[in-house]
Amino acid sequence: MLTVDRRTFVKASAMAAAAAAASGSNRAFALTVLNNQPEGSPLKWQKAPCRFCGTGCHVMVGTENGRVVAIQGDQKAEVNKGLLCVKGYHVGLALYGKDRLTTPMLRKNGKMVPISWEEAIETIASKIKANPKGFALYGSGQWTIGEGFAGNKFMKAGLGSNQIDGNPRLCMSSAVTGFLSTFGVDEPPGVYDDIEACDVAIMWGNNMAEMHPVLFSRLVDRRTRGEKVTIIDMTTRRTRTSDLADHVLYFKPHGDLAIANGIAHLMVKSDKYDKDFVAKHCNFRKLGPKPDEKSPPDMLGVPMTFEEFAAAVEPYTPEKVEELSGVPADKIRMLGELFMRRDIRINSFWCMGMNQHTRGTAINCIVHGIHLMSGHFGKPGDAATSLTGQPSACGTVREVGTLCHLLPGGRLVANAEHRKEAEELWNVPEGRIGAKPGYHTVEMFKRFNTPTDQGGDITTLWVQVTNPGQTLPNLNRNFRAKKDLADKFMIVSDVYPTATTELADLILPSAMWVEKNGMYGNSERRTQQWFKMVSPPGEARDDCWQLIAVSRRLMDLGMEGMKGKDGKWIFHTTDKAGKEVPIWDWAHYYDVNVDERLFEEYRPFSTKKHKNLAPYQEYVKSRGLRWPVVEQPDGSWRETRWRFSEFDDPYVAKGKGFQFYHSVSKDDKALIWFRPHEHPPEMPDNDYPFWLCTGRVLEHWHSGSMTRRIPQLHRAMPKAYVEMNKADATRLGIRNNEVVTVKSRRGEIELPVWIGGRGDPKPGEVFVPFFDEGKLINLVTLDEYDPYSKQPDYKKCAVTIVRKG
Amino acid sequence: MAISGLVVTLSEDPAGAAALTVLNSEPRLTLGERFGRRVAVVAETPSARDDRELFDELRAMPGITQVDVTYVHLDTEPAVSELSQQGPLVEEPRAHR
Known part of the structure; x- marks a missing residue:
């Protein structure tokens, strides 16, 4: 008291x-x-x-x-x-939470039995040594930067394996391919300051009021100060964002592709676009031919002339766009007219609506393209802003490169020069890093869930800081099949029991958040740091230590990959006197700041693509810094807010105005893409007549494994539901709160119906949030993915609604 | 015991003034400085549950357009004991199945 x-x-x-x-x-x-x-x-x-x-x-x-x-x-x-x-x-x-994991546990004779950390580390090391090629590491956008770097080094520089991927494959990888295709380098050019500077904010399938509420507050708060800011909500269903929008434009799934092309069409037809900017700073691009039957065209495309671009967008008249998208033609014209104005600033925002999309790369590209073409780019308030869902999808996975095809600092495993640079920085022998990308997330889990004798070549899988047992699409195929595969071994490092630990063979209790030192990188390129403040419970230990301890054990077992060129262990660490610190021994792990050591080792990687990071101590002093962070003559460190713009980006040459210094076309120009509208791979039909969209709610973060254990949040939103349109429910004789079956070609679950609730889908659509581990909507979802990013589409598949009884 | 620091934004119309009167007479609230339509408020309730309910009441009140939370102090022991009184939040830990 x-x-x-x-x-x-x-x-x-x-x-x-x-x-x-x-x-x-x-x-x-x-x-x-x-x-x-x-x-x-x-x-x-x-x-x-x-x-x-x-x-x-x-x-x-x-x-x-x-x-x-x-x-x-x-x-x-x-x-x-x-x-x-x-x-x-x-x-x-x-x-x-009451059921925090506190002890390593191993499944023996079907039961989870507490074991020591020594036995746990030995078990993992033995599995890896027995079949290193069959081992995969699945990480997370909630990994700290140090954890991701250690994991990446362990796999790529240690085991020489690219079988590492991360859950941003499921949330952000289309944003990545969109940035790469347009600018030649990942992550937003702008920053959150654009929110206060824009005149128009456009949400592209993005429920910002619930998913990024503090940022939405910054936008809406301007109105309480008497500022005029127009909010346009382009959405497939009414949400809390819609309630505060000036215009709500409901569109059909994949209609966003048509809408963006419609805006481009109007700019071309009216001859009102930023010709000077386009001429100086942009090239036009289209996809080229397919190299073979199975492969998509090269992601970086082929040049096209303006005339070809104009001809490509010619069919996207407002009337045609209305037909494809469902958005009235006059609203398309309104959008076009806004983009054609030079006296306002426009900030587009998007998140999963554009990324979890089988044409996610395409829609990302063409939204960037309309901002570039209209000149609504590169000035405070003029921005195309991709928002991230996880605290460090950017800082860890995208920047540190913990995906199967990446290396730190924007490098690619497939690029010989990049591999050589990474090998030198990591001080490992030339040729240690493999040239062939590993399996992306869906493929990795498919292989793990396939019998070994049928091509299931991933036999041991280590999952850290994420919950694929709840978040993978088409769970029956991609996760639950593992249950019947006795020779598959899954290690799960987490803080609470989850749908993933349910099928684990070895569970490792992890420290979380302020129970360990850490750094994250957010949506606006801001790298942030914190110190350990409290101890983890029981035997829980840092995920980074777990990786390091296994690495050490593997070296002790004779795996040469765990040594660098100098014969020392790849995580060799010394104190200030030069004496080795046994950081593989938990008792000594915090004798030094391992997080700082790993970050300082990672920093040199960051300069290649001008993602420069400051020294660790600068982040200790600050509330984060936005890269590139560049040292000034007086020794201070200056962050960059607007990349590629001369007025703020120190890497833009004087007099250039704008410079896209990682240009795909190698001429300092960005690319304006044409990508056509295409229908989704699965559409409603007579058997499955509804669109299913899945997503999140304000009270719960992602799979709810943390937030559902917070009583206040759990009470505020205790269970998942299916939102139905009132007319659909009436037609089917379904009452509010009635339990129905939501069924697809892949699976089914029972859910209570919510009519007229927080969100309101259009006729023919239903929405289910995915936070409830007792209602796994991903048993129902589709695992088709974007051909470039490999990101699955959780926003549209076909379902039927069946009344019980 | 739960103590929260809130920023309450009032509407410009007469409902905002009426809301302010209600807030002033609410025993669970202590009003601080006003900055235009925004007023600093401290909420004090017996438990985290009551704190959440008060927050929802404020958000739903006519004349209040927004409620932002800037500070929360919770005695965590009551929250844990609240849990045990209503049974486990989730079924038995999966690790032991």
Whole structure:
């Protein structure tokens, strides 16, 4: 219980935080009872990025007696300026769920039995040594940067294997291929500052109010200050974002492709686009021929002239776009006219609606293209902004390169020069890194879930910090088949039991968030750092230590790959006196800051594609820095907000205005793509007459493994449901809350119906959130994917709704 | 005991003024400085559950357009004991199946 003095102190702290945020300034608000606080001030406050989404809000974490007891929004953070969303202000409770994993467990005779860490590490090392080619590592956009770097080094520089992939394959890889195809380098050119500078914000299938609520607050908050900002919500169903939009444009699945082409068509037809910008800074591009029957055309395409581009978008008249997308022709014209205006600034936002899309690369490309063509690019407020879902999909997986085809710093395994550079930086022998990409996520799990004698060549799979047993599409095929495959071995490192641990053979309890040192990189290229504040429970240990310990054991077992060119262990670490620190021994893991050591080893990789990172200590001092971070003559470090724009990007040559220095066409120009509208691979028919879209809700983060253990969030949204349109429900005689079966060609689940709830699908559509591990909608979803990014489409497949009884 | 720091944004119309009157008389709330339509508020409730319910009440109140949370202090022990009183949040840990 709080004492009177402590209660007063806490209330004063709360008021100070609220007043600072309400004022919208950096004014300090004195804690009037500070002088009266009890001796031995109860709380220690330290900064950290929030554990949840890719917004990258900063929190201040209050700890006392080894526990997190208070959270407040970090007023010094530029991202959230002291505000948090409902998940963020409960983030501290994510550590204290009742069933936290605390002991390694091995399945013996069908039962999970507690074992020692020594036995766990020995088991993993033995499995890998027995069949290194059959081993795969599946990581995460929730890995810290250090964890991802260690995992990547372990696999590619150690085992010489590219069988490592990460769950951003399921959420962001189409954004990656879109950026690469357009700019030659990944990640957004703009930053969150664009939110305050735009006149028009367009949501492309993006429920920002629920998925990035703090960013949406920044947008909407401008209205409370009397600013005019027009919000256009392009969506397949009404959401909370729609409620605050000026225009809501409902489109059919894949209609976004037609809409973007329609905008380009209008600019060409009206002869109103930024001709000067296009002439100086852009080339036009189209897909070339297929190299063979099975392969798609080369992702980087072939040149096309403006005249060819104009002819390609000619059919996308407003009327044709209305037919393809369902958006009325006059609204298409409205969008076109907005893009043709030179007196306003337009910020497009997207997330899973455009990425989880079998033509995700295409739609990403053409939205970039209309911004480039119209000149709505590269100035504060003029931006095409891809938002991420995970806290470090960018910082870890995309930048560190923990995907089967990547190396750190934007390099490719298939590029000999890139491999050589990585081998030198990692100090491993030439030829250690394999040239052939490994399996992408869906393929990796398919192989793991296929009998070994039928081509299932992945036999041991280590999953860290993610929940594929809930998040993979078409779960029966891609995950649950493993249950009947006795020779397959799955290791799962996690913090709570999940749908994934249910089929694990070995479970490793992990430390989470402020139970370890870490760094994340958010949606706006902001790399952020935090220190360990509390200890993990029981025997839980850092995921990074787990990887390092296995690496050491493998070296002890004679695997030469675990040694560098100098014969030393690839994770060899010394103290300031040069003496080796046995970081493979948990008792000594925190004798040095391994996170800092790994980050400093990674930094040199970052300069090749101008993603320069500052020294670790700069991130300790700051609330994150946006790369490229460049050292100034006075020794300070300057972040970059707008890339490729001369006024802010130090790598743009003087006088250029804009310079796309990693240009695909090698002439400092970006690419404006033509990509046609195509229908989705599975569409409703007589047997399966509804579109199914899946997604998230405000209260739960992704698969809910953390947020469903926070009582307040669980109570606010306890179970999944299926949203139905009222007319559809009436036609089928379905009442609100009635339990129905949602069924596809792949599987089925039962769900209660919600009519007129938070979201409202259009007739012929249903929506199911995926946070509920008791209602696995991914038993139903389709595992078709974009041919370039390999990202599956969770937003559209065909289902039927069956009444029970 | 749950203590939260909130920023409540009032609407411009008469409902906003009415809401302010209600907030001033609400025993669970302490009002702080106003900055235009935004007012700093501290909420104090017996439990995290009550804190959440109050938050929902405020969001639903006419005259209030937005409620943002800037600070939360929770005594975690009551939250854990609340859990045990209503049974486990999830079924038995999967690892032991």
